[in-house]
Amino acid sequence: MNPAPQRTLVIGFGNPGRLDDGLGPAAAAALEADPPAGVTVESDYQLTVEDAHAVAGHDVTVFVDADAAGPEPFGWSRVAPRTATGFSSHGVEPADVVGLARDLFGSRAGAYLLGIRGYRFDGFGETLSPPARRNLDAAVAFLRHALESRVFPDATDGAAALTETGG
Amino acid sequence: MSTKQTLKRVVIDPVTRVEGHGKVSLLLDDKNVVRQARMHIVEFRGFERFILGRPYWEVPVTVQRLCGICPVSHHLAAAKAMDLIVGADTLPPTAEKMRRLMHYGQMLQSHALHFFHLVSPDLLFGFDADPAIRNVIGVARKFPDLAVQGVMLRKYGQEIIKATAGKKIHGTGAIPGGINKNLSVAERDAFLKDVDRMMDWSRGALKVAKDYTVEHLETLAPFGSFDSNHLSLIREDGAMDLYHGNLRAINAGGDTIFDQVDYQDYTDYIAEEVRPWSYMKFPFIKSLGPENGWYRVGPLARVNTCDFIDTPEAEAARQEFMALTGNKPNNITMAYHWARMIELLHSMEKIVALLNDPDLQGTDLVAKGDRREEAVGLIEAPRGTLFHHYKVNADDQVVMCNLIVSTTNNNEPMNRAVAGVARDYLSGNEVTEPLLNHIEVAIRAYDPCLSCATHAMGRMPLVVELFGADGALLDRRVKE
Structure with missing residues (x-):
């Protein structure tokens, strides 16, 4: 466990028009309604290279994304900077952004990934599937607790985290 | 055989x-x-059905869900169609200029991302370089200033979009008949503070693209190249106009196929061929048929089709570009990068001019007129001409939608x-x-x-x- 820093950035990303792909922005919207102190909330369709600049301007960043195959209701892990090959502007991953923040702006900020398990991605629609909605609620509760208590685990799956936080 | x-x-x-x-x-x-x-x-083919039944005023927002890469282009193309649905044939100057600022911001950030982070590794390290080096991280390590410039140009464009369209994921700036906000003096001054730096970096990017193309012309000229028709919007006086105009198509030698066509009539000129192996259609110029009527869109086509560019530095760059092929259309595929950087500089010049235009602080934001049932909105998106075509019933619901996106044109x-x-x-x-x-x-x-x-x-x-x-x-x- 590490004490939480002062400036925290939460980026929820995904396409709200693509069913459960909208889990990241939905989490951002839920937090944005009542953001914890010292927390900046952003949302976007996808991560892009300029997010590296924003990451470098904070002490810690939490990326929130839909996860097509991860643990239920969510997974949480530390993000290490990556020197990626095959870097694309469409599929920029959190590790790539953190790597760019380090390489371009000298950032040493911490980063975590909250992957919320989703189930339906192959169509258009602005609603989350019912199980994804339940996973979202659990993930947001966990994230809010972490942001408010300023304590971030290095890694956990959602079920264990909820037990720890009493969620 | x-x-x-x-x-x-x-x-x-x-x-x-x-x-x-x-x-x-x-x-x-x-x-x-x-x-x-x-x-x-x-490609998902369901969007045109997804939009049916929705009220027309939601469309400029909803269509942004089509693409996380170019939501602004869809936002503006749909808004242009909905302007006509509400009978707003002419927008108040503040509304049109705010939209143009949004669009040039989109062009700037999209072209910057593509060039600095997708293409520059190929140009700076060579096509055959080890992929472990030939990527943006390699650029960041060997040419850190260039990599930072790419990020900051992109960020500048995104900030302009945010100031004109609203939130990244839910832009609501353009509405049927106009815009929902102007640009405050504080916002304007914040952007003006950085224009000199952004202009310098745009000039630098253009130089990299031009020098590379000229120096490697022998290799690049035949690389994936072929003669083609070219299509784009064009202003009434023949100037490049990325936001609005009429359709012009030319052939590989520069002869006019059609010119100053009102895009409301695009179906009289453009058709789409379906091939069984692809979800994506193959558009073509009707008068030439599917075999000969296919065309290119995007930066190369736009620089080829226009008579001039109405900003001085981009126009000088265009003249240099056209001189390479004796003022005939340039059909070199790899020249797209040079053309794209001419547009990057043009967009930045346009942004500077707009930021200094007091109309952006105007308060007349929306126009209205007689309601229509059908309209087409076109825009020159970063990747090329983008078509949005809608029919709306008396209950204000969309009953028909046809989109030809830029990549489909190519x-x-x-x-x-x-x-x-x-x-x-x-x-x-x-x-x-x-x-x-x-x-x-x-x-x-x-x-x-x-x-x-x-x-x-x-x-x-x-x-x-x-x-x-x-x-x-x-x-x-x-x-x-």
């Missing part, structure tokens, strides 16, 4: 470092000569570019790393947005498949 030779199909999926993901299949004969190249697009040219490069660089009967690299370089010239698919974790594997003549899968490799 008999088609019953021994054929092998090599499938490359997806193409990396293009936006979205796609798949390339090469059909070989028993002499390992490429007989056919097909670029498959992973469908046939991209297939031809891939085929040409594959013929030139295929050696033996395997997909070598150099072949893959060269195919990717050819596709990237078009800056395609291949998919509006979801990107969620675990859903973007790289798959390489090899099929025999009988269709059996011979080999398959997956790279996560």
